[in-house]
Amino acid sequence: MNNKILLFLFFIFSFTFATEKLVEVRIFKQADILYLSEQGFDIITRKGDFLYILTDEKGIGELMGLGYPIKIVYEDYQKEMEKISLQYPSFQEVLFQLDSLARRFPEITKLETLGYSGSYPIVSMKITDNPLIEEEEPEIKITGCHHGNEKISTAICLYYIKRLLNEYYENPLINYLVNNREIWIIPILNSDGYVRNRRYNNNNVDLNRDYGYMWAGSGNSPSPLSQNETKIMKELSVNNNFSFSYDYHSAASYVNYLWDFHPKDPPDSNYIIYLSQRYADSTYGSSTTRLVPINGYDWYMVRGSSQDYLFGVFGTLSWTIETQQPSSQIQIDSIGMANYRAFIDVLRIMKKGIIGKVIDSITxxxxxxxxxxxxxxxxxxxxxxxxxxxxxxxxxxxxxxxxxxxxxxxxxxxxxxxxPDTATEILVKLIPNENPIGFAYRVYYVKRTDTDSLNPTLTTDCLGLPDSLFYSLCFGGEIVLEVDKRKPIRNFSGIDFVVYEGDDGITESYDCYVSLDLINWHYCGRGLGTQGFDLNNTPLDSAYYIKIVDVNSGSNNLPYDGFDLDGVIYYIGEVGIAENNVNKRINNDKFRIFNYLGQNISNRGIKNLKKGVYFIKNREEIRKIVKIRD
Ligand SMILES: [Zn+2]
Incomplete structure (x- = not known):
C-alpha cells in the first residue's frame, strides 16, 4: 500500500481561474451575513464587523452596488497564498514523511489511500495498536486542509503524528492512549487544492460547504455530498463510529463549535461548550497559539459544513479549529504544540458518558x-x-x-x-423479531430553504419508530433518509411503507420519491399527512432511500412550517401475498398491531379491524391507528 503512494506520479494540470481578490466588507447586522451568503458570495472568515470575501472585479462591483463599504485586502489572493506556503512541505514531501513514519512504526500505524482528490491521493494514517484490525475502542478523526491553502492545518496533523509515534515507547500516557484509542488522521483532504495552493478543490467547490447537513448550495457546491472528498469522509464515518472529530482550518483563533447553520443550540450544547472551553484552555502560550471558543453561527453562518454534518448525521462531537497561519517554523511548531496539548486531553477524556455494545440476545x-x-x-x-x-x-x-x-x-x-468523569458501561442485548418493523436508520442529506431562526425541531426525531417527536422540513425543504440495506423496503401487494406526520395541528402535503442508488429517483406519489405508499407506482422491487420534499408554500416564519416528519416505517415480515412470491400466503386472515417498541399488541382489546398490519404510537393514540401493510 505504501509503495502505491510512492509510485504515484505527479501531474499538474494547468487550470486557469480569474484572479481572486480578498475583499474586506463592512457589515452592519448579523442578517448581512445571511444576505451575502444567499447572494452567492464566498465568505471565508469574519473579524468583528468585517467579512472577508473571495471574489473578482464583477463581485466587487456587485458588493458596492449593494451599498457595502469595501476594502481590497489582496489584489491577487493566490499570489499572497504562495508567499505563505513557502514554509510548508510540498504535497510530495508530506507523502514521503508519512510513508517513512509508517515504515518506522509499522506495529502502530496503517497508512492508506482512501480515494482521490482530483488526481491526487487522499491519505489517512491510522494510529493504534493492532492497526490492521478494528478493535473495540473509541475512535477520533483529525482532518487537515479541507481548504488546500490552509497549510498550517496539515502541519498540525503532521505534528500530532510525529509526537504520538516518537513518544509511544517512552511516554506511558501516550502508550496507553495509542493502545486504547483508534486515531485517524487525514493530513490533507483537499489534495488537489494543496498542490495548487487553492482553497477550492479541482471542481472549484468549497468542500466545507458540500456536506449533506442543512446544505444550501454555497461555495459552488452543485448538490449535497457531490465531491469525491466529501463522499470519502461519509464512507469513513459510516464504517468507523467516530465519537470526536476535529477539522483544522486557518486563519483565525477559534474553537468553533456547533451549529454553523442555525442559531439554536443542539441538545448536547452544554457539554459541547464545556469541551470547547477546555480545548481552548490548553492552547495557552502566546497570542499566536491561544484560541477562544466561538459558536459557529454567531461567528458567521455556514451551510453544508463538515462539523454540522458529522454531528447531525452521525452524532460525532465535531469542531472546526481555526488557527493562525504563520510563516515561520518556530510559530508553526508552537501552534502544533498548543493544539497537541488539547488533542491529548481529548484522547484522555473521550471515553466518558455511556459506552457499551449492542449484540443479538441469542447468538x-x-x-x-x-x-x-x-x-x-x-x-x-x-x-x-x-x-x-x-x-x-x-x-x-x-x-x-x-x-x-x-x-x-x-x-x-x-x-x-x-x-462525574466516568463511563457507565451497558451491554445491550436485542431480541430478534421475526416480523419486524423497518424504519429510517440514518439521514443521507437534508436541505432547508429558510434562514432557520425559528425552527426548534431536530432531525434526530425523525429516525427510529414514530414517537410523536418530529422534524419540520420548512416550506420547500427536503430530506433523504436511508434504511438498513440488509432489510430494504420491498414491493408487496398494497402499501409498502408509511410516512408518518407529527402533529403540529396542521396536516401538510409532500412529494415522496424512492431510490436504490441515489441517482435514479422514482416518484411514489403526493402525500397528505400520515400516508402509505406503494412501490408498485415505481419500477423498483425494493428501495434503500426515501426522499420527502415539502410542497407547501409560505414565508417560513413559524416554528413548525412545512411537513412535520415523525418517521418512516415499513413491515418486513411476511403477510398476505407477496407480489413476487405467490406461494407465501401467511396469516392472510387476521390483523396485527405493533406499537412504538415493535411489540405485537394485537390481543389487547382492539377489535374489528380489517386484515392487515397496523401501527400505533401508544395507547392514547388509539384513534390514530395506522395501517402499514394490507
Ligand atoms: Zn478553512
Missing part, C-alpha cells in the same frame, strides 16, 4: 444499531457496524435511551446514571 453477535436519547433529549449515535461497540460522550446525569436495530425489537433502557 451474542454484534448488531449495527441506532441509539437515541430522550428526557433529557440528546443527539443519537451509531455503534460500530462491525464490532457493535458504542460511545456517547456525556457529563454526569441520568439518561434514557432507545436502541433500534433492523430485525430486532427496539429496547428502551431507562435511568442510566453517569457519574
Amino acid at each position: 451474542n453477535e454484534p448488531i449495527p444499531a441506532l441509539i437515541t436519547f430522550y428526557s433529557p433529549k440528546r443527539w443519537h449515535i451509531y455503534n460500530d457496524p462491525f464490532l457493535g461497540d458504542f460511545y456517547k460522550p456525556l457529563p454526569e446525569g441520568e439518561y434514557n435511551m432507545i436502541v433500534y436495530a433492523c430485525g430486532y425489537y427496539p429496547k428502551m433502557i431507562e435511568n442510566i446514571i453517569v457519574n
Whole structure:
C-alpha cells in the first residue's frame, strides 16, 4: 500500500481561474451575513464587523452596488497564498514523511489511500495498536486542509503524528492512549487544492460547504455530498463510529463549535461548550497559539459544513479549529504544540458518558444499531457496524435511551446514571423479531430553504419508530433518509411503507420519491399527512432511500412550517401475498398491531379491524391507528 503512494506520479494540470481578490466588507447586522451568503458570495472568515470575501472585479462591483463599504485586502489572493506556503512541505514531501513514519512504526500505524482528490491521493494514517484490525475502542478523526491553502492545518496533523509515534515507547500516557484509542488522521483532504495552493478543490467547490447537513448550495457546491472528498469522509464515518472529530482550518483563533447553520443550540450544547472551553484552555502560550471558543453561527453562518454534518448525521462531537497561519517554523511548531496539548486531553477524556455494545440476545453477535436519547433529549449515535461497540460522550446525569436495530425489537433502557468523569458501561442485548418493523436508520442529506431562526425541531426525531417527536422540513425543504440495506423496503401487494406526520395541528402535503442508488429517483406519489405508499407506482422491487420534499408554500416564519416528519416505517415480515412470491400466503386472515417498541399488541382489546398490519404510537393514540401493510 505504501509503495502505491510512492509510485504515484505527479501531474499538474494547468487550470486557469480569474484572479481572486480578498475583499474586506463592512457589515452592519448579523442578517448581512445571511444576505451575502444567499447572494452567492464566498465568505471565508469574519473579524468583528468585517467579512472577508473571495471574489473578482464583477463581485466587487456587485458588493458596492449593494451599498457595502469595501476594502481590497489582496489584489491577487493566490499570489499572497504562495508567499505563505513557502514554509510548508510540498504535497510530495508530506507523502514521503508519512510513508517513512509508517515504515518506522509499522506495529502502530496503517497508512492508506482512501480515494482521490482530483488526481491526487487522499491519505489517512491510522494510529493504534493492532492497526490492521478494528478493535473495540473509541475512535477520533483529525482532518487537515479541507481548504488546500490552509497549510498550517496539515502541519498540525503532521505534528500530532510525529509526537504520538516518537513518544509511544517512552511516554506511558501516550502508550496507553495509542493502545486504547483508534486515531485517524487525514493530513490533507483537499489534495488537489494543496498542490495548487487553492482553497477550492479541482471542481472549484468549497468542500466545507458540500456536506449533506442543512446544505444550501454555497461555495459552488452543485448538490449535497457531490465531491469525491466529501463522499470519502461519509464512507469513513459510516464504517468507523467516530465519537470526536476535529477539522483544522486557518486563519483565525477559534474553537468553533456547533451549529454553523442555525442559531439554536443542539441538545448536547452544554457539554459541547464545556469541551470547547477546555480545548481552548490548553492552547495557552502566546497570542499566536491561544484560541477562544466561538459558536459557529454567531461567528458567521455556514451551510453544508463538515462539523454540522458529522454531528447531525452521525452524532460525532465535531469542531472546526481555526488557527493562525504563520510563516515561520518556530510559530508553526508552537501552534502544533498548543493544539497537541488539547488533542491529548481529548484522547484522555473521550471515553466518558455511556459506552457499551449492542449484540443479538441469542447468538451474542454484534448488531449495527441506532441509539437515541430522550428526557433529557440528546443527539443519537451509531455503534460500530462491525464490532457493535458504542460511545456517547456525556457529563454526569441520568439518561434514557432507545436502541433500534433492523430485525430486532427496539429496547428502551431507562435511568442510566453517569457519574462525574466516568463511563457507565451497558451491554445491550436485542431480541430478534421475526416480523419486524423497518424504519429510517440514518439521514443521507437534508436541505432547508429558510434562514432557520425559528425552527426548534431536530432531525434526530425523525429516525427510529414514530414517537410523536418530529422534524419540520420548512416550506420547500427536503430530506433523504436511508434504511438498513440488509432489510430494504420491498414491493408487496398494497402499501409498502408509511410516512408518518407529527402533529403540529396542521396536516401538510409532500412529494415522496424512492431510490436504490441515489441517482435514479422514482416518484411514489403526493402525500397528505400520515400516508402509505406503494412501490408498485415505481419500477423498483425494493428501495434503500426515501426522499420527502415539502410542497407547501409560505414565508417560513413559524416554528413548525412545512411537513412535520415523525418517521418512516415499513413491515418486513411476511403477510398476505407477496407480489413476487405467490406461494407465501401467511396469516392472510387476521390483523396485527405493533406499537412504538415493535411489540405485537394485537390481543389487547382492539377489535374489528380489517386484515392487515397496523401501527400505533401508544395507547392514547388509539384513534390514530395506522395501517402499514394490507
Ligand atoms: Zn478553512
